[in-house]
Amino acid sequence: MFDPVELKAQIKDWAIEFDFDDLRVTDTDLSRYEAGFIQWIEQNYHGTMDYMAKYGLTRLRPHELVPKTLRILCVRKNYLPPDARGPRDVLHDSELGYVSRYALGRDYHKVLRSNLQKLAERITDAIGPFGFRAFVDSAPVYETGLAEKAGIGWKGKHSLILNRQAGSWFFLGELFIDFDLPLDEPVESHCGSCTACITVCPTQAIVADGVVDARRCISYLTIESKDDIPQELRPAMGNRIYGCDDCQLVCPWNRFARVAADADFRARHGLDAPGLIELFLWDERTFLHKTEGMAIRRIGWQLWLRNVAVALGNLLRNQPDNTPAIEALQARYGQVSDQLDRHIQWALAQR
Structure with missing residues (x-):
């Protein structure tokens, strides 16, 4: 037996010990996001990402993906690489290639998954064996919905999670668990009337508040899509060769962003300004x-x-x-x- 309140406090401390920057707890009910997801699929905004439609509402029903899941531990980890060339400097030099800042260091899937495994092992040491499964952008899991509901931040108009103390330059990860813990509360949106991210998008991919048409998104075009890049969108891509950060660069909340403390996310092979x-x-x-x-x-x-x-x-x-x-x-x-x-x-x- 354990005290859920005390255990939750310990888990948050352990998360910091294992290099996460925050941990919050939520349940599995994402029903309020279902209608928006269905509409997004019906509009074909997912492009050729067939897996989005294939798994349907399983993405928003964690308890169906992993039966017996009661709570989800949502974590975030800052990734803005230290000592990297300034993004705007690179974007304004057409002889250089721009790589999204999240991809400059070690593959984040490996880093976060390893740390989530360590966290699960620490919890096991404290309470004994329990059912868990870790996810890092690796399965039909609606990460932004979980993070928003858990209070990691709110969903910005660019569809990314924003945090008042850390902006949006962070990764998300989840640990599904089969025991009860007290829930954290969501936070209110603080975007207000700002539309900077919508205005700055080079290809006008943000078609509504929090809605991105992937078929126009440079991140999708350069990473997810295996097709020819539509000719009408190529001029707007500029020198962006892997991903796009424009909506984050212009966001006022990112004046609070913090560089990653983890050396794994330092830029490799000069790819911050190649x-x-x-x-x-x-x-x-x-x-x-x-x-x-x-x-x-x-x-x-x-x-x-x-x-x-x-x-x-x-x-x-x-x-x-x-x-x-x-x-x-x-x-x-x-x-x-x-x-x-x-x-x-x-x-x-x-x-």
Whole structure:
């Protein structure tokens, strides 16, 4: 037997010990989000992410995904990399490639899952065996809904969770457990009338308050989608080659963001401000070596080149006589895939 209030306080302390920045507790009832999720799917805003529709409302019913789940421990972990080149400096230099700040260090799935496992083991030491399962963006789990309900923060108009003390530059993770703990309370939204994230989105992907049309989102286009990038959206992508942070960069709450204390999230291999031409000349072996242990590796070399080709095309719009960029594109033509060739042709035509 254990005192739930006392155990909850201990678990929060242990979470900090295992390098999380916050832990909150919620239940499994996400029914208030179901109608919005159904509408999002019906509008085809999920694009080619078929798994979103495949699992249906299971994503919003944790007790169906993991039977006997009573409570969910929601954690957050800051990821803004220390000592990285300023995001705006990179975005304003068309010869560089911009990689979303979350992806510059070690793959966050591995970091958070390992820490959640350690937390579960510490709880086991205290109360004995119990049922649990850890999730980090790895299954049909509606993380933002759980985080919002648990009081980690509120869902901003860009659909990310915002925290008054930490902005939005943090990862989320969950530990499903089969015993009762006191619940934390949600927090109120503090976005007010601000629409900065909606206005700044390069491709106007935020179509309503908290609603993102993935088919227009640069993060989706450069990471999730395996298709050709729509030509009408390519100019707006600029030099963003893996993800996009514009909606976070402009958010007033991120003046409170804190850099990650974890060395795992330090930028690797100069990818905080890499030269586009150098990236495009990487062969597959170099790509795999440079991205080992990183989230970037999941898209593979060919899609990486596809993304960089678009950025090089946008570079040539600004510098039509950039000979090294032209030669790099021409050297890759006919060497990798028909898809890449189509993007190379487009890039060269931007001069």
